[in-house]
Amino acid sequence: MKKFKLSLSLVALIVAAFAFSGMAPASAHTALVSSDPRDGAELAAPPAQVTLVFAEDLLPDFVNFSISNAEGEPLSIAGVNVAGSTVVLPWPAEAPGNTYTVAYRVVSQDGHPVSGAITFSYVMAPPSPTPTSSSASPTPTSESSSPEPSPSTSPEPEPTQTSSPGPTNSSGAASPTASPDTNPVSSTSSTGWIIAGIAIVVLAVVAIIALIARRR
Numbered sequence: 001m002k003k004f005k006l007s008l009s010l011v012a013l014i015v016a017a018f019a020f021s022g023m024a025p026a027s028a029h030t031a032l033v034s035s036d037p038r039d040g041a042e043l044a045a046p047p048a049q050v051t052l053v054f055a056e057d058l059l060p061d062f063v064n065f066s067i068s069n070a071e072g073e074p075l076s077i078a079g080v081n082v083a084g085s086t087v088v089l090p091w092p093a094e095a096p097g098n099t100y101t102v103a104y105r106v107v108s109q110d111g112h113p114v115s116g117a118i119t120f121s122y123v124m125a126p127p128s129p130t131p132t133s134s135s136a137s138p139t140p141t142s143e144s145s146s147p148e149p150s151p152s153t154s155p156e157p158e159p160t161q162t163s164s165p166g167p168t169n170s171s172g173a174a175s176p177t178a179s180p181d182t183n184p185v186s187s188t189s190s191t192g193w194i195i196a197g198i199a200i201v202v203l204a205v206v207a208i209i210a211l212i213a214r215r216r
Helices: 003-025 129-136 138-145 149-153 160-165 165-215
Strands: 032-036 041-043 049-054 066-067 082-083 086-090 098-107 112-123
Touching: 032 112, 049 112, 086 098, 112 165, 129 160
Parallel strands: 041 112
Antiparallel strands: 032 049, 049 086, 066 098, 082 086, 098 112
16 A cells, blocks of 8 residues: 555656646746847937847737837837847937837737836937037128128229319300400491491581582
């Protein structure tokens, strides 16, 4: 009886060992091995992509992600690439600096779902292009204002004032002086002939009167 009981206990131990050995691989499932950026990383610039590596190959149709910032606002991405146990998420470069949480839910090839999340943050510093644009703007304005006074000083009306009034005044002054010089000559000659004619007539009348007086 004792030998029979010992054999039964040995059989039970062997069966239990096989049972536990068969359950061990069935209960094992995939897990996140590494990530880039790592969980809790503080970056100086936004990453080009987020890479997650799992312990087993994944089913591409059952890979789901959700991204949100510290305020809980969602961030949408497109073009997730699943290759075996590696998942690559392209990160939008225009996403502002903040603390982001990347939550995942994946299913491995053996059908076990796994969920989790990683968190990283970065601060964008986009004020660099603003001083270049502001510094370039005043340079053309100063250059455009400098050549303006040069054409305004050149067209001085000096030659037009000196040449035009000279001949007009001299010709206008000569015309009134010539007319009074010729008019008195003609008037004096005509009056002289009139006086001579009157004198001849008077002398003729006196002579006629003298002849008449003698005949009487």
